[in-house]
Amino acid sequence: MTESILVVEDEVRIARLLQIELECEGYRVSIAGSGHQGLELYQEQQPDLLLLDVMLPGFSGIELLRRIRAGDADTPVLLLTAKSSVEDKVSGLDLGANDYITKPFQIEELLARVRAALRLASGRKKVETDSWLRADDLELNEATREVMRAGRTIELTPREFDLLVFLLKNKRQVLNREQIMTAVWGYDYYGDTNVVDVYIRYVRKKLTQDNQEELIHTVRGIGYVLKDSL
CATH class of the missing domain: 1.10.10.10 (Winged helix-like DNA-binding domain superfamily/Winged helix DNA-binding domain)
Structure with missing residues (x-):
């Protein structure tokens, strides 16, 4: 079954680039441009993974992560952060982000991290199913x-x-x-x-x-x- 990814990113150019590259890899991709829209799409679609920009209109990516983790400890979340944003990285990891990717990023690295996060999540689900x-x-x-x-x-x-x-x-x-x-x-x-x-x-x-x-x-x-x- 095709895995689904929700990209929450307010920079249209970056969001579109991510959508194109991820769809070329065979993923189903949805895009949200704000924290509120991201939360709505997450609740509607229950994606397999989220790519989440920290700086968002509405409420921040960190706040969106906090709301997601309040009821969902399993869905992989990868943060997109500014190069100097150490505090955001730490806050995100403390709140349950699985990984972070620093802007500007190499698309090959991002795709590798997406694959790794999905593989790990799939392994956990299999363990629970088999147990x-x-x-x-x-x-x-x-x-x-x-x-x-x-x-x-x-x-x-x-x-x-x-x-x-x-x-x-x-x-x-x-x-x-x-x-x-x-x-x-x-x-x-x-x-x-x-x-x-x-x-x-x-x-x-x-x-x-x-x-x-x-x-x-x-x-x-x-x-x-x-x-x-x-």
């Missing part, structure tokens, strides 16, 4: 440490989270207490294996609110298994 573990209506993301069941967010302690990850990664396999303890508590843990039963009980309670089906089952004389509800 979901599921069983029935239970979902767990290892990268973001989110746990949900039927859309309900479930809060787990770090140990409870690690236990659930191990059970999900070994879904439908019967696991004895020693296996669970070694994987979750580590080889050097010398505590009672009853701690496994205690934490299984904690996790079960959190997963089965509102009369939901049990996902973690006891296998008498052996241990536990997590499997989809029938």
Whole structure:
């Protein structure tokens, strides 16, 4: 799918140059000439990347970055700054800009930085997508440490989270207490294996609110298994 870029730049000549060069690289490009218009187009289009001039009419690029980052920590933002504008560079990076490009710039460098930012963002999305573990209506993301069941967010302690990850990664396999303890508590843990039963009980309670089906089952004389509800 073609990636989209929003250029927020009030100098018409620079904006047009950027549009031509980026479209030649295969990107879909929109242009805004002020902070207000940039915010409107960002909200409408949800672009894959923003090229954002710091000095803009309406409100500044730094203010636009602040408003974007208030609700979006992921979309790459590259600042276009004046050569001597150290304060703007620092402010932008502190507010969450991914990179900055100093004017006047070489178009080859700008395109390389755009490619790098998009590649990094794509890699993060892939990690998050690949990190979901599921069983029935239970979902767990290892990268973001989110746990949900039927859309309900479930809060787990770090140990409870690690236990659930191990059970999900070994879904439908019967696991004895020693296996669970070694994987979750580590080889050097010398505590009672009853701690496994205690934490299984904690996790079960959190997963089965509102009369939901049990996902973690006891296998008498052996241990536990997590499997989809029938």
